[in-house]
Amino acid sequence: MTDSTKTNQTSSGARAKRVTLLMHSYWPENSPPQRRWTALLREFSASGWEFDVVTPVAHFPVGRRELPRDLAGRAFRRQKGQFTELIRRVPFVPHGNSHLARLVDQCFSAAMSVPLGLLTRRPDVVIATAPSLPILAAGYLLARMRGVPLIVEMRDAWPDLARDSRMVRGRVKSVVELAVEFVQHRADLVVTVTDGFAETLRSRGLKNVTTVSNGLHVDTIPFLGSPEVERDVLEVLYLGNHGESQRLDVAIRASALVGDAMHLHLVGHGTQRPALEKLAAQLGAPVTFHPPLHGQDVMDRYASADTCIVSLRDDWKSFETTIPSKTYEVLAVGRHVTAVVKGEAARIIEEAEAGDIVPSTPEAVAALWRELAADRSRLVRTDTSRQWVKEHADYTQLAERYMALISELLMKAPATQR
Numbered sequence: 216m217t218d219s220t221k222t223n224q225t226s227s228g229a230r231a232k233r234v235t236l237l238m239h240s241y242w243p244e245n246s247p248p249q250r251r252w253t254a255l256l257r258e259f260s261a262s263g264w265e266f267d268v269v270t271p272v273a274h275f276p277v278g279r280r281e282l283p284r285d286l287a288g289r290a291f292r293r294q295k296g297q298f299t300e301l302i303r304r305v306p307f308v309p310h311g312n313s314h315l316a317r318l319v320d321q322c323f324s325a326a327m328s329v330p331l332g333l334l335t336r337r338p339d340v341v342i343a344t345a346p347s348l349p350i351l352a353a354g355y356l357l358a359r360m361r362g363v364p365l366i367v368e369m370r371d372a373w374p375d376l377a378r379d380s381r382m383v384r385g386r387v388k389s390v391v392e393l394a395v396e397f398v399q400h401r402a403d404l405v406v407t408v409t410d411g412f413a414e415t416l417r418s419r420g421l422k423n424v425t426t427v428s429n430g431l432h433v434d435t436i437p438f439l440g441s442p443e444v445e446r447d448v449l450e451v452l453y454l455g456n457h458g459e460s461q462r463l464d465v466a467i468r469a470s471a472l473v474g475d476a477m478h479l480h481l482v483g484h485g486t487q488r489p490a491l492e493k494l495a496a497q498l499g500a501p502v503t504f505h506p507p508l509h510g511q512d513v514m515d516r517y518a519s520a521d522t523c524i525v526s527l528r529d530d531w532k533s534f535e536t537t538i539p540s541k542t543y544e545v546l547a548v549g550r551h552v553t554a555v556v557k558g559e560a561a562r563i564i565e566e567a568e569a570g571d572i573v574p575s576t577p578e579a580v581a582a583l584w585r586e587l588a589a590d591r592s593r594l595v596r597t598d599t600s601r602q603w604v605k606e607h608a609d610y611t612q613l614a615e616r617y618m619a620l621i622s623e624l625l626m627k628a629p630a631t632q633r
Contacts, residue, residue: 233264233266233336234338236268237325237344237353239346242302245507251370253297258618259298260299267300270302271306273286279310291305291331303331303335318349339625340624341365342366343368344370348394351394364628365402366403367398370429399421404621409538410536411535411558411559429540431610432609432611438547439550440549449521449584451466451523451584453526454483459486459528460531461487464487465576466479467481468500470501470584471495471500475501478501479500523545525541526556527557529557529574529575537560546569547604553583554570554572555573569599
């Protein structure tokens, strides 16, 4: 077998395929869907797969273009990606933090993705990835117009999350719920990132459901070992989105209860950040807010921490089958975890022996932090959590599974879809 033949085959031995991927956020932005697909595409590209990524001009998270045009991309222009993928950019609607403005932007970009998707190379399969719900409808239309199978990737528990967050109210199903379920039931394959949500969808009658979890390339993340044995102040770190889902007000109130024996660092951005800053100031809490960090700055911040927060609010049932995107990174670096989570995320923390699980109340979180400050031996970690990630959530294995699933799907597809 020649080298050129090898590059045109997947790791499972099947001919390499061509994919049109629709998503609302992609490189050079830094977002959960971008991080997932950048990692997956590294492996897909290495196996010879070809991708056309249809996505808006980079404008996440502020709702406007801040990067140079040659990096953010230009509408309707082709752009080379980090690997072998070709990026096709659609325009966007500038917006602020309001949910309505974001929805208008997502609907507009999704609508523009269909005609632009028709101009890409003919794919073997179309993949549309939530949480941008309008992009699911765009993926459905594009796959039908192209006559190829559709894979719907549900990164969050939609439409359940819409009802939990009160975006949808009442007993009658909303247009959003009906639209999401319509696409899910007509997709050739639905991919979830948690086993729990996959089971939820199966209970609703979906048969073609599988799980390819989030993860990371473990070999790119250093293992930091244990923090300093002697330290006067407990350093607590949260890295990620500052939104309604995380209930970071609980952590701020807990830090105010503990006082000078600890310091809380909140790194990132989100719709709730202004309110959180105001709350911390009102309480006189020992909190420092940091802008989003990347690369080595993230690792330096992990290295300075004693424990890292993984948090989801406990009053939304959909979060029982949700795993915060930063969980795997925290497990891989080997820091103690303050886990304010339930359900599947709590199970992972327990299996990985990564830290302590506490209820989502300021009193419970504060009590844990007082205990950790008084007995720093509890912060000492082995590499158990890192090994768990290596076995269950390394993108090398996850991508191989994804490629095998797509190849199997295409083998079963009718001749008109090949």
